[in-house]
Amino acid sequence: MPFSSFGLNDRLNRAIELLNYQQPTPVQEQAIPAIFSGQDLRVTAQTGSGKTAAFLLPILHELVENPTNHHEIRALILSPTRELAKQILDNLKQLGKFTQLKFAMVTGGDSLNKQIAELRRMPDVLVATPGRLMEHIALGQPLAEVDFVVFDEADRMLDMGFAEDVSNIYQACCLQEGHRPQSLLFSATTGGPALKTMVNKVLHQPLQLVINAVQQMSENIRQQIITVDHDQHKEQVLLSLLQQEEYGRALVFTNTRVTAERLYGLLQQQELKAYILHGDKEPAERKNAMRNFKQGQSRVMVATDLAARGLDLDGLDLVINFDMPRRGDEYLHRVGRTGRAGEQGLAISLIDHNSWNLMCSIERYLKQHFERRNLKDLKAKYQGPKKQKASGKAAGKKKKDSGKGKTLAKGKASSTATKPAQKPKTASRGVSAEQLTDEQRSGMVGMKRKPKIGPEL
């Protein structure tokens, strides 16, 4: 199917040609006609699928073909992070290059006054993160003329605590009586109850498109695990990989900022130039790190999950999970940074005895078996649990009934008795897929993740 079959405005077709997009991706093929039909839309599609152009092209077409005399924002695109917002803005500028439309971006961390000045220039399309946009709304920024509102990476916005802001922003777009914007919601996962609530609030009888469910991992990505004995060994393995593996650019993921900083220090000690990206970094530092990494000034970036979603990094061919992510969908988002647009990628996870079961849960979630690998000079003594269950997880010793119940009855609480009741784990406790909540199915494989602290991490 060629792009010409959408009947897009010629100015857009010229931009598509310039970008050398040969033919629409599956999400574009389905979403573009659906958006033209005027319906609200809920799309489940992974980042890297071409979903940004899938919503930008029909919106730009409508704005070019139906100009208005009103000078207010006509399309609003909400993004969870400033990095993703910047990427959307870049794509917007590319696709809208031959139009007269004006674009702006408002995200946290940048100067509010500069943004106010930019908003006075009456952009047609605004890309924003929810927290900062709420500040502009509080200062009187109208959104009542918005005809299109896009919630990009909606599941991520919820993770980051934006549910209320998103709902308030949508309300601000519906202030004119009888006016409701066309709402388009994109998420990489099918999401849990919170996403359902959000969908009910901001979408009206939406058409649902599930393009590539999140479990579908690109076939171009090789996935390996390397077992490690302890933290120091893990660091040696990391250094060895970064020094000896063949790669263009590598992204090393940690679960915490503290570990990210520790590794960054370690790489510097070894004169391995790297960048670091996490939520404690100032926006300017994050911007610089992304720009320099994209421009290839250094080949290694250490990052927390902040970098995992949505970012499109050409030529990233190695992802290392220094820490195993705690959820299957986070694993996918991290690993999905590589193997994009048909390129080959390699994902290596470093596994110690504490993360073995988690790794098995993720394998089960993805329905894949990761390749086991050892480094010649750094082979771990630990090669997985000696006794394994059919799932591959460690087979635990059976607890004997030692009659502790009597002690408890006397009020002497044991450590197990004082623990809060644990939620049943998903696959590990023999729960069938049907018994899982949506959230569990979408990747909460080991533990329930705490909400992130503060927005836009």
Ligand code: AMP
């Ligand atoms: P996205 O999923 O929107 O982050 O897009 C991922 C990458 O695919 C971006 O670099 C886009 O420029 C690129 N892209 C989008 N649509 C197409 C297409 N039809 N053909 C080739 N590349 C595309």
